[in-house]
Amino acid sequence: xxxxxxxxxxxxxxxxxxxxxxxxxxxxxxxxxxxxxxxxxxxxxxxxxxxxxxxxxxxxxxxxxxxxxxxxxxxxxxxxxxxxxxxxxxxxx
Amino acid sequence: xxxxxxxxxxxxxxxxxxxxxxxxxxxxxxxxxxxxxxxxxxxxxxxxxxxxxxxxxxxxxxxxxxxxxxxxxxxxxxxxxxxxxxxxxxxxxxxxxxxxxxxxxxxxxxxxxxxxxxxxxxxxxxxxxxxxxxxxxxxxxxxxxxxxxxxxxxxxxxxxxxxxxxxxxxxxxxxxxxxxxxxxxxxxxxxxxxxxxxxxxxxxxxxxxxxxxxxxxxxxxxxxxxxxxxxxxxxxxxxxxxxxxxxxxxxxxxxxxxxxxxxxxxxxxxxxxxxxxxxxxxxxxxxxxxxxxxxxxxxxxxxxxxxxxxxxxxxxxxxxxxxxxxxxxxxxxxxxxxxxxxxxxxxxxxxxxxxxxxxxxxxxxxxxxxxxxxxxxxxx
Ligand code: SF4
Ligand code: SF4
Numbered sequence: 455x456x457x458x459x460x461x462x463x464x465x466x467x468x469x470x471x472x473x474x475x476x477x478x479x480x481x482x483x484x485x486x487x488x489x490x491x492x493x494x495x496x497x498x499x500x501x502x503x504x505x506x507x508x509x510x511x512x513x514x515x516x517x518x519x520x521x522x523x524x525x526x527x528x529x530x531x532x533x534x535x536x537x538x539x540x541x542x543x544x545x546x547x
Numbered sequence: 548x549x550x551x552x553x554x555x556x557x558x559x560x561x562x563x564x565x566x567x568x569x570x571x572x573x574x575x576x577x578x579x580x581x582x583x584x585x586x587x588x589x590x591x592x593x594x595x596x597x598x599x600x601x602x603x604x605x606x607x608x609x610x611x612x613x614x615x616x617x618x619x620x621x622x623x624x625x626x627x628x629x630x631x632x633x634x635x636x637x638x639x640x641x642x643x644x645x646x647x648x649x650x651x652x653x654x655x656x657x658x659x660x661x662x663x664x665x666x667x668x669x670x671x672x673x674x675x676x677x678x679x680x681x682x683x684x685x686x687x688x689x690x691x692x693x694x695x696x697x698x699x700x701x702x703x704x705x706x707x708x709x710x711x712x713x714x715x716x717x718x719x720x721x722x723x724x725x726x727x728x729x730x731x732x733x734x735x736x737x738x739x740x741x742x743x744x745x746x747x748x749x750x751x752x753x754x755x756x757x758x759x760x761x762x763x764x765x766x767x768x769x770x771x772x773x774x775x776x777x778x779x780x781x782x783x784x785x786x787x788x789x790x791x792x793x794x795x796x797x798x799x800x801x802x803x804x805x806x807x808x809x810x811x812x813x814x815x816x817x818x819x820x821x822x823x824x825x826x827x828x829x830x831x832x833x834x835x836x837x838x839x840x841x842x843x844x845x846x847x848x849x850x851x852x853x854x855x856x857x858x859x860x861x862x863x864x865x866x867x868x869x870x871x872x873x874x875x876x877x878x879x880x881x882x883x884x885x886x887x888x889x890x891x892x893x894x895x896x897x898x899x900x901x902x903x904x905x906x907x908x909x910x911x912x913x914x915x916x917x918x919x920x921x922x923x924x925x926x927x
Binding site: 466467468470471472473475477479480481489491 | 561565568569572574576622625627650651652653654655675676677
Protein backbone atom coordinates (compact mmCIF):
# COMPACT_ATOMS: atom_id res chain seq x y z
CA UNK A 455 0.00 0.00 0.00
CA UNK A 456 1.26 3.49 -0.78
CA UNK A 457 2.68 5.49 2.10
CA UNK A 458 0.47 8.30 3.29
CA UNK A 459 1.70 11.47 4.95
CA UNK A 460 0.11 13.71 7.53
CA UNK A 461 0.99 16.82 9.52
CA UNK A 462 2.39 16.00 12.93
CA UNK A 463 -0.14 16.75 15.64
CA UNK A 464 2.21 18.88 17.73
CA UNK A 465 2.49 21.79 15.33
CA UNK A 466 0.68 25.07 15.13
CA UNK A 467 0.43 26.97 11.87
CA UNK A 468 0.27 30.73 12.34
CA UNK A 469 -0.45 33.47 9.88
CA UNK A 470 1.86 36.38 10.63
CA UNK A 471 2.39 39.32 8.30
CA UNK A 472 0.99 37.36 5.40
CA UNK A 473 3.29 34.36 5.94
CA UNK A 474 2.25 30.93 7.12
CA UNK A 475 4.62 30.06 9.92
CA UNK A 476 4.71 26.53 11.29
CA UNK A 477 5.79 26.29 14.92
CA UNK A 478 6.63 22.96 16.56
CA UNK A 479 5.31 23.08 20.12
CA UNK A 480 6.49 19.75 21.50
CA UNK A 481 9.47 17.57 20.90
CA UNK A 482 13.17 18.11 20.61
CA UNK A 483 14.55 21.47 21.60
CA UNK A 484 16.48 21.86 18.36
CA UNK A 485 13.16 21.89 16.52
CA UNK A 486 11.78 24.54 18.80
CA UNK A 487 14.44 26.98 17.76
CA UNK A 488 13.32 26.77 14.16
CA UNK A 489 10.32 28.27 12.53
CA UNK A 490 9.24 27.25 9.08
CA UNK A 491 7.50 29.43 6.56
CA UNK A 492 5.30 28.10 3.82
CA UNK A 493 4.21 29.99 0.79
CA UNK A 494 2.39 29.69 -2.51
CA UNK A 495 1.63 26.11 -3.45
CA UNK A 496 3.44 24.87 -0.35
CA UNK A 497 0.63 26.32 1.69
CA UNK A 498 -1.89 24.47 -0.44
CA UNK A 499 -0.05 21.17 0.04
CA UNK A 500 0.24 21.82 3.77
CA UNK A 501 -3.52 22.24 4.02
CA UNK A 502 -4.04 18.93 2.25
CA UNK A 503 -1.69 17.28 4.74
CA UNK A 504 -4.07 18.05 7.59
CA UNK A 505 -5.47 14.62 6.80
CA UNK A 506 -3.42 11.66 5.59
CA UNK A 507 -2.54 11.88 1.88
CA UNK A 508 -0.48 9.77 -0.49
CA UNK A 509 2.01 11.34 -2.90
CA UNK A 510 -0.46 10.49 -5.64
CA UNK A 511 -3.27 12.45 -3.98
CA UNK A 512 -1.00 15.42 -3.33
CA UNK A 513 0.11 15.48 -6.97
CA UNK A 514 -3.43 15.39 -8.30
CA UNK A 515 -4.49 18.16 -5.95
CA UNK A 516 -1.56 20.34 -6.93
CA UNK A 517 -1.89 19.76 -10.68
CA UNK A 518 -5.57 20.64 -10.49
CA UNK A 519 -5.21 23.75 -8.32
CA UNK A 520 -2.21 25.26 -10.08
CA UNK A 521 -2.79 24.05 -13.60
CA UNK A 522 0.68 22.55 -14.05
CA UNK A 523 1.61 19.39 -15.86
CA UNK A 524 1.77 16.13 -14.05
CA UNK A 525 5.53 15.63 -14.09
CA UNK A 526 6.16 19.13 -12.72
CA UNK A 527 3.64 18.50 -9.95
CA UNK A 528 5.35 15.21 -9.09
CA UNK A 529 8.77 16.82 -8.79
CA UNK A 530 7.42 19.63 -6.62
CA UNK A 531 5.49 17.35 -4.32
CA UNK A 532 8.40 14.94 -3.87
CA UNK A 533 10.82 17.75 -3.01
CA UNK A 534 8.39 19.38 -0.64
CA UNK A 535 7.42 16.21 1.20
CA UNK A 536 11.09 15.28 1.58
CA UNK A 537 11.81 18.71 3.07
CA UNK A 538 8.86 18.32 5.46
CA UNK A 539 10.02 14.88 6.52
CA UNK A 540 13.53 16.11 7.12
CA UNK A 541 12.23 19.01 9.20
CA UNK A 542 10.04 16.59 11.15
CA UNK A 543 6.85 18.44 10.26
CA UNK A 544 5.01 15.49 8.73
CA UNK A 545 5.02 11.80 9.45
CA UNK A 546 4.56 8.94 7.03
CA UNK A 547 2.98 5.59 7.76
CA UNK B 548 9.20 24.80 -6.77
CA UNK B 549 8.01 25.01 -10.33
CA UNK B 550 4.52 25.83 -9.12
CA UNK B 551 5.71 29.17 -7.86
CA UNK B 552 6.41 28.34 -4.24
CA UNK B 553 9.74 28.21 -2.52
CA UNK B 554 8.34 25.54 -0.24
CA UNK B 555 9.81 25.49 3.19
CA UNK B 556 11.92 28.37 4.36
CA UNK B 557 13.60 29.17 7.62
CA UNK B 558 16.91 30.52 6.46
CA UNK B 559 18.63 33.79 7.21
CA UNK B 560 17.37 35.46 4.04
CA UNK B 561 13.79 34.64 4.85
CA UNK B 562 14.17 35.87 8.44
CA UNK B 563 15.66 39.14 7.29
CA UNK B 564 12.82 39.68 4.84
CA UNK B 565 10.27 38.63 7.42
CA UNK B 566 11.67 41.04 10.03
CA UNK B 567 11.40 43.89 7.57
CA UNK B 568 7.84 42.88 6.82
CA UNK B 569 6.70 42.75 10.45
CA UNK B 570 8.33 46.11 11.16
CA UNK B 571 6.70 47.59 8.06
CA UNK B 572 3.29 46.34 9.17
CA UNK B 573 3.95 47.08 12.84
CA UNK B 574 3.18 43.56 14.02
CA UNK B 575 3.56 43.04 17.82
CA UNK B 576 5.91 40.15 17.23
CA UNK B 577 8.07 40.20 20.37
CA UNK B 578 6.62 40.73 23.81
CA UNK B 579 7.14 40.26 27.50
CA UNK B 580 4.47 39.72 30.10
CA UNK B 581 4.95 40.27 33.80
CA UNK B 582 2.45 37.89 35.34
CA UNK B 583 3.01 39.43 38.75
CA UNK B 584 5.36 41.84 40.47
CA UNK B 585 5.14 39.81 43.64
CA UNK B 586 8.20 37.81 44.53
CA UNK B 587 9.23 35.38 47.24
CA UNK B 588 12.71 36.95 47.34
CA UNK B 589 13.78 40.49 48.26
CA UNK B 590 16.65 41.35 45.93
CA UNK B 591 18.36 44.59 46.94
CA UNK B 592 18.47 45.90 43.37
CA UNK B 593 15.00 44.85 42.21
CA UNK B 594 13.26 47.33 39.92
CA UNK B 595 9.86 46.13 41.12
CA UNK B 596 10.34 48.06 44.33
CA UNK B 597 8.37 47.75 47.51
CA UNK B 598 6.97 44.23 47.88
CA UNK B 599 4.53 45.23 50.62
CA UNK B 600 2.65 47.65 48.42
CA UNK B 601 2.82 45.22 45.50
CA UNK B 602 1.19 42.59 47.70
CA UNK B 603 -1.55 45.00 48.68
CA UNK B 604 -2.32 45.37 44.96
CA UNK B 605 -2.53 41.63 44.37
CA UNK B 606 -6.28 41.88 43.83
CA UNK B 607 -5.65 44.15 40.86
CA UNK B 608 -3.60 41.54 39.02
CA UNK B 609 -5.36 40.10 35.99
CA UNK B 610 -7.27 36.91 36.61
CA UNK B 611 -6.41 33.67 34.90
CA UNK B 612 -9.33 34.04 32.48
CA UNK B 613 -8.35 37.57 31.58
CA UNK B 614 -4.75 36.50 30.88
CA UNK B 615 -6.04 33.59 28.81
CA UNK B 616 -8.07 35.86 26.56
CA UNK B 617 -5.26 38.42 26.36
CA UNK B 618 -2.96 35.62 25.19
CA UNK B 619 -5.54 34.78 22.50
CA UNK B 620 -5.48 38.43 21.43
CA UNK B 621 -1.66 38.48 21.32
CA UNK B 622 -1.57 35.41 19.10
CA UNK B 623 -4.23 36.88 16.86
CA UNK B 624 -2.19 40.09 16.52
CA UNK B 625 0.91 38.14 15.44
CA UNK B 626 3.04 37.66 18.54
CA UNK B 627 5.50 34.80 18.10
CA UNK B 628 8.32 35.51 20.53
CA UNK B 629 7.00 35.79 24.09
CA UNK B 630 8.70 36.13 27.47
CA UNK B 631 7.03 35.22 30.77
CA UNK B 632 8.62 37.23 33.52
CA UNK B 633 7.91 38.98 36.81
CA UNK B 634 8.35 39.50 39.77
CA UNK B 635 8.46 35.75 40.10
CA UNK B 636 6.02 34.33 37.52
CA UNK B 637 5.86 30.93 39.22
CA UNK B 638 4.33 32.51 42.32
CA UNK B 639 1.06 32.48 40.41
CA UNK B 640 -0.68 29.14 40.79
CA UNK B 641 -1.98 29.48 37.25
CA UNK B 642 1.50 29.88 35.76
CA UNK B 643 1.54 26.34 34.26
CA UNK B 644 -1.89 26.82 32.68
CA UNK B 645 -1.04 30.23 31.23
CA UNK B 646 2.31 29.02 29.93
CA UNK B 647 0.67 25.97 28.31
CA UNK B 648 -1.97 28.17 26.71
CA UNK B 649 0.66 30.45 25.13
CA UNK B 650 2.53 27.42 23.79
CA UNK B 651 -0.59 25.85 22.33
CA UNK B 652 -1.35 29.09 20.53
CA UNK B 653 1.96 28.59 18.71
CA UNK B 654 4.08 31.14 20.51
CA UNK B 655 7.76 30.49 21.22
CA UNK B 656 8.06 31.09 24.95
CA UNK B 657 11.01 31.97 27.18
CA UNK B 658 10.70 32.10 30.98
CA UNK B 659 12.67 34.26 33.43
CA UNK B 660 12.48 33.10 37.04
CA UNK B 661 14.47 32.96 40.26
CA UNK B 662 14.57 29.16 40.21
CA UNK B 663 13.21 28.62 43.71
CA UNK B 664 9.67 27.59 42.75
CA UNK B 665 10.25 24.96 40.09
CA UNK B 666 7.85 22.30 41.32
CA UNK B 667 6.31 19.19 39.72
CA UNK B 668 3.36 21.11 38.27
CA UNK B 669 5.75 23.41 36.43
CA UNK B 670 8.00 20.56 35.31
CA UNK B 671 5.10 18.49 34.00
CA UNK B 672 3.99 21.24 31.66
CA UNK B 673 7.58 22.11 30.65
CA UNK B 674 8.26 18.48 29.78
CA UNK B 675 5.17 18.33 27.63
CA UNK B 676 5.56 21.76 26.01
CA UNK B 677 9.20 22.80 26.33
CA UNK B 678 10.03 26.50 26.70
CA UNK B 679 12.70 27.81 24.37
CA UNK B 680 14.80 28.72 27.41
CA UNK B 681 14.37 29.03 31.16
CA UNK B 682 16.68 31.73 32.46
CA UNK B 683 17.36 31.66 36.17
CA UNK B 684 18.83 34.55 38.18
CA UNK B 685 22.17 33.86 39.83
CA UNK B 686 23.54 36.61 42.06
CA UNK B 687 26.73 35.05 43.38
CA UNK B 688 28.82 31.89 43.17
CA UNK B 689 28.92 31.67 46.96
CA UNK B 690 25.79 31.06 48.99
CA UNK B 691 26.40 34.13 51.17
CA UNK B 692 26.85 36.44 48.18
CA UNK B 693 23.73 35.25 46.38
CA UNK B 694 21.73 35.62 49.57
CA UNK B 695 23.18 39.03 50.39
CA UNK B 696 21.48 40.10 47.18
CA UNK B 697 18.24 38.14 47.58
CA UNK B 698 18.03 38.87 51.35
CA UNK B 699 16.39 35.45 51.61
CA UNK B 700 18.06 32.65 53.57
CA UNK B 701 17.90 29.29 51.80
CA UNK B 702 17.30 30.90 48.39
CA UNK B 703 20.62 29.73 46.94
CA UNK B 704 19.99 26.08 47.73
CA UNK B 705 16.43 26.25 46.41
CA UNK B 706 17.62 27.95 43.23
CA UNK B 707 20.29 25.29 42.63
CA UNK B 708 17.74 22.54 43.20
CA UNK B 709 15.42 24.24 40.72
CA UNK B 710 18.18 24.40 38.10
CA UNK B 711 19.01 20.73 38.69
CA UNK B 712 15.36 19.77 38.24
CA UNK B 713 15.05 21.74 35.02
CA UNK B 714 18.22 20.12 33.67
CA UNK B 715 17.10 16.65 34.71
CA UNK B 716 13.91 17.25 32.73
CA UNK B 717 16.06 17.84 29.63
CA UNK B 718 15.21 21.55 29.35
CA UNK B 719 17.37 24.33 28.04
CA UNK B 720 18.50 26.42 30.99
CA UNK B 721 20.52 29.61 31.24
CA UNK B 722 21.82 31.59 34.19
CA UNK B 723 21.88 35.35 34.28
CA UNK B 724 23.45 37.77 36.66
CA UNK B 725 23.07 41.42 37.39
CA UNK B 726 26.59 42.68 38.00
CA UNK B 727 26.76 44.58 41.28
CA UNK B 728 29.35 45.77 43.75
CA UNK B 729 28.17 42.89 45.96
CA UNK B 730 29.03 40.13 43.46
CA UNK B 731 31.74 41.58 41.22
CA UNK B 732 34.49 39.54 42.90
CA UNK B 733 32.67 36.36 41.85
CA UNK B 734 32.24 37.19 38.19
CA UNK B 735 34.63 34.48 36.98
CA UNK B 736 33.38 32.01 39.57
CA UNK B 737 29.77 32.48 38.41
CA UNK B 738 30.85 31.89 34.84
CA UNK B 739 32.70 28.72 35.89
CA UNK B 740 29.63 27.54 37.75
CA UNK B 741 27.54 27.91 34.60
CA UNK B 742 30.23 26.11 32.59
CA UNK B 743 30.27 23.24 35.07
CA UNK B 744 26.50 22.89 34.77
CA UNK B 745 26.70 23.07 30.98
CA UNK B 746 24.36 26.06 30.77
CA UNK B 747 24.68 29.49 29.21
CA UNK B 748 25.48 32.50 31.35
CA UNK B 749 25.24 36.22 30.81
CA UNK B 750 25.70 39.21 33.00
CA UNK B 751 24.07 42.57 32.77
CA UNK B 752 25.58 45.77 34.14
CA UNK B 753 22.45 47.84 33.71
CA UNK B 754 21.00 48.45 37.14
CA UNK B 755 18.15 50.89 36.91
CA UNK B 756 15.88 52.65 39.37
CA UNK B 757 12.60 51.18 40.61
CA UNK B 758 9.67 51.43 38.28
CA UNK B 759 6.60 53.25 39.51
CA UNK B 760 3.86 50.95 40.77
CA UNK B 761 1.50 50.26 37.91
CA UNK B 762 -1.53 49.29 39.91
CA UNK B 763 -4.28 51.83 40.54
CA UNK B 764 -1.58 54.26 41.61
CA UNK B 765 -2.79 54.52 45.19
CA UNK B 766 0.45 53.19 46.66
CA UNK B 767 3.91 54.68 46.83
CA UNK B 768 6.86 52.57 45.77
CA UNK B 769 9.67 53.15 48.19
CA UNK B 770 11.49 50.00 49.19
CA UNK B 771 14.37 49.61 51.60
CA UNK B 772 16.97 49.90 48.84
CA UNK B 773 15.80 53.27 47.62
CA UNK B 774 14.87 55.10 50.75
CA UNK B 775 16.94 57.77 52.39
CA UNK B 776 20.39 58.41 51.03
CA UNK B 777 20.90 55.04 49.37
CA UNK B 778 19.77 54.08 45.90
CA UNK B 779 19.76 50.94 43.80
CA UNK B 780 22.26 52.73 41.55
CA UNK B 781 24.84 52.69 44.34
CA UNK B 782 25.36 49.02 43.49
CA UNK B 783 26.71 49.86 40.04
CA UNK B 784 30.25 48.63 39.42
CA UNK B 785 32.61 51.36 38.14
CA UNK B 786 32.49 51.50 34.34
CA UNK B 787 36.13 50.56 33.63
CA UNK B 788 35.89 47.57 35.92
CA UNK B 789 32.53 46.46 34.49
CA UNK B 790 33.90 46.66 30.92
CA UNK B 791 37.04 44.77 31.95
CA UNK B 792 34.93 41.98 33.44
CA UNK B 793 32.71 41.83 30.36
CA UNK B 794 35.80 41.52 28.18
CA UNK B 795 37.50 38.97 30.42
CA UNK B 796 36.54 36.26 27.94
CA UNK B 797 37.63 36.58 24.32
CA UNK B 798 34.29 35.29 23.04
CA UNK B 799 32.44 38.16 24.71
CA UNK B 800 34.87 40.78 23.43
CA UNK B 801 34.47 39.27 19.96
CA UNK B 802 30.68 39.45 20.25
CA UNK B 803 30.88 43.12 21.23
CA UNK B 804 33.28 43.79 18.37
CA UNK B 805 30.98 42.05 15.94
CA UNK B 806 28.05 44.13 17.16
CA UNK B 807 30.16 47.23 16.79
CA UNK B 808 31.19 46.35 13.24
CA UNK B 809 27.97 44.97 11.85
CA UNK B 810 25.09 46.91 13.37
CA UNK B 811 23.73 49.72 11.28
CA UNK B 812 22.98 52.96 13.11
CA UNK B 813 20.90 55.15 10.92
CA UNK B 814 20.98 58.83 11.80
CA UNK B 815 17.46 59.81 12.79
CA UNK B 816 15.59 62.55 14.60
CA UNK B 817 13.39 60.03 16.41
CA UNK B 818 13.87 59.79 20.17
CA UNK B 819 13.16 56.06 20.39
CA UNK B 820 15.22 54.06 17.92
CA UNK B 821 14.75 50.53 19.25
CA UNK B 822 11.93 48.16 18.35
CA UNK B 823 9.65 49.06 21.25
CA UNK B 824 6.19 50.01 20.09
CA UNK B 825 7.19 48.96 16.58
CA UNK B 826 7.38 45.18 16.97
CA UNK B 827 7.98 45.00 20.72
CA UNK B 828 5.61 45.35 23.67
CA UNK B 829 5.32 44.75 27.38
CA UNK B 830 2.27 43.85 29.46
CA UNK B 831 2.27 44.50 33.20
CA UNK B 832 0.39 42.39 35.80
CA UNK B 833 -2.59 44.75 35.73
CA UNK B 834 -3.12 44.62 31.97
CA UNK B 835 -1.22 47.80 31.10
CA UNK B 836 0.39 47.70 27.68
CA UNK B 837 3.62 49.61 27.15
CA UNK B 838 6.19 49.74 24.35
CA UNK B 839 8.67 48.14 26.77
CA UNK B 840 9.09 47.45 30.47
CA UNK B 841 10.72 50.82 31.09
CA UNK B 842 8.66 53.10 28.85
CA UNK B 843 6.06 53.71 31.54
CA UNK B 844 4.84 57.00 30.08
CA UNK B 845 3.08 55.31 27.16
CA UNK B 846 0.87 52.93 29.09
CA UNK B 847 -2.59 51.99 27.80
CA UNK B 848 -5.00 49.49 29.29
CA UNK B 849 -5.20 46.37 27.14
CA UNK B 850 -8.08 45.26 29.35
CA UNK B 851 -10.30 48.26 28.80
CA UNK B 852 -9.35 48.89 25.18
CA UNK B 853 -8.52 45.39 24.01
CA UNK B 854 -4.99 44.52 22.94
CA UNK B 855 -5.30 45.67 19.33
CA UNK B 856 -6.55 49.15 20.21
CA UNK B 857 -4.03 49.60 23.04
CA UNK B 858 -1.29 48.53 20.62
CA UNK B 859 -2.53 51.05 18.08
CA UNK B 860 -2.44 53.84 20.66
CA UNK B 861 1.06 53.19 21.98
CA UNK B 862 2.37 53.73 18.45
CA UNK B 863 2.67 57.36 19.53
CA UNK B 864 6.08 56.55 21.02
CA UNK B 865 7.37 56.22 17.45
CA UNK B 866 6.33 59.78 16.68
CA UNK B 867 8.34 61.41 19.47
CA UNK B 868 11.13 63.58 18.07
CA UNK B 869 14.39 64.12 19.91
CA UNK B 870 14.96 67.63 21.21
CA UNK B 871 17.77 69.71 19.81
CA UNK B 872 21.13 68.68 21.17
CA UNK B 873 20.17 65.07 21.87
CA UNK B 874 23.12 63.01 20.68
CA UNK B 875 22.27 59.35 21.24
CA UNK B 876 20.34 58.95 17.98
CA UNK B 877 23.43 60.06 16.09
CA UNK B 878 25.96 58.20 18.20
CA UNK B 879 28.37 55.73 16.70
CA UNK B 880 28.58 53.76 19.92
CA UNK B 881 24.94 52.68 19.87
CA UNK B 882 25.73 48.99 19.28
CA UNK B 883 27.83 48.96 22.46
CA UNK B 884 25.48 51.04 24.56
CA UNK B 885 22.71 49.73 26.83
CA UNK B 886 21.17 53.16 27.23
CA UNK B 887 17.81 54.26 25.89
CA UNK B 888 15.48 57.21 26.51
CA UNK B 889 13.14 55.15 28.70
CA UNK B 890 16.01 54.24 31.00
CA UNK B 891 17.28 57.84 30.98
CA UNK B 892 13.82 58.98 31.99
CA UNK B 893 13.82 56.62 34.97
CA UNK B 894 17.29 57.71 36.00
CA UNK B 895 17.21 61.42 35.27
CA UNK B 896 13.54 62.25 34.98
CA UNK B 897 14.08 63.27 31.36
CA UNK B 898 14.25 60.85 28.42
CA UNK B 899 16.66 63.11 26.56
CA UNK B 900 19.21 63.40 29.36
CA UNK B 901 21.55 60.45 29.05
CA UNK B 902 22.82 58.38 31.93
CA UNK B 903 26.44 59.33 32.51
CA UNK B 904 27.16 55.85 33.84
CA UNK B 905 25.69 54.03 30.82
CA UNK B 906 27.42 56.42 28.43
CA UNK B 907 30.77 55.98 30.07
CA UNK B 908 30.32 52.19 30.16
CA UNK B 909 29.75 52.20 26.37
CA UNK B 910 32.95 54.19 25.94
CA UNK B 911 34.87 51.77 28.12
CA UNK B 912 33.55 48.87 26.03
CA UNK B 913 34.62 50.68 22.90
CA UNK B 914 38.13 51.19 24.27
CA UNK B 915 38.40 47.43 24.80
CA UNK B 916 36.88 46.43 21.49
CA UNK B 917 39.13 48.78 19.53
CA UNK B 918 42.22 48.22 21.71
CA UNK B 919 42.35 51.97 22.09
CA UNK B 920 43.11 52.28 18.34
CA UNK B 921 40.13 54.35 17.29
CA UNK B 922 38.42 57.37 18.65
CA UNK B 923 34.73 57.06 19.34
CA UNK B 924 32.37 59.39 17.59
CA UNK B 925 29.64 60.15 20.07
CA UNK B 926 27.71 62.33 17.72
CA UNK B 927 27.67 62.51 13.95
S1 SF4 C 1 14.19 37.43 42.07
FE1 SF4 C 1 13.78 39.05 40.56
S2 SF4 C 1 11.69 39.77 40.97
FE2 SF4 C 1 12.36 38.59 42.75
S3 SF4 C 1 13.14 40.16 44.15
FE3 SF4 C 1 14.88 39.32 42.96
S4 SF4 C 1 15.09 40.73 41.21
FE4 SF4 C 1 13.04 41.10 42.10
S1 SF4 D 1 27.32 56.06 24.25
FE1 SF4 D 1 26.46 57.89 25.26
S2 SF4 D 1 25.90 59.27 23.58
FE2 SF4 D 1 26.18 57.23 22.71
S3 SF4 D 1 24.17 56.29 22.68
FE3 SF4 D 1 25.13 55.68 24.61
S4 SF4 D 1 24.50 57.21 26.13
FE4 SF4 D 1 24.07 58.07 24.10
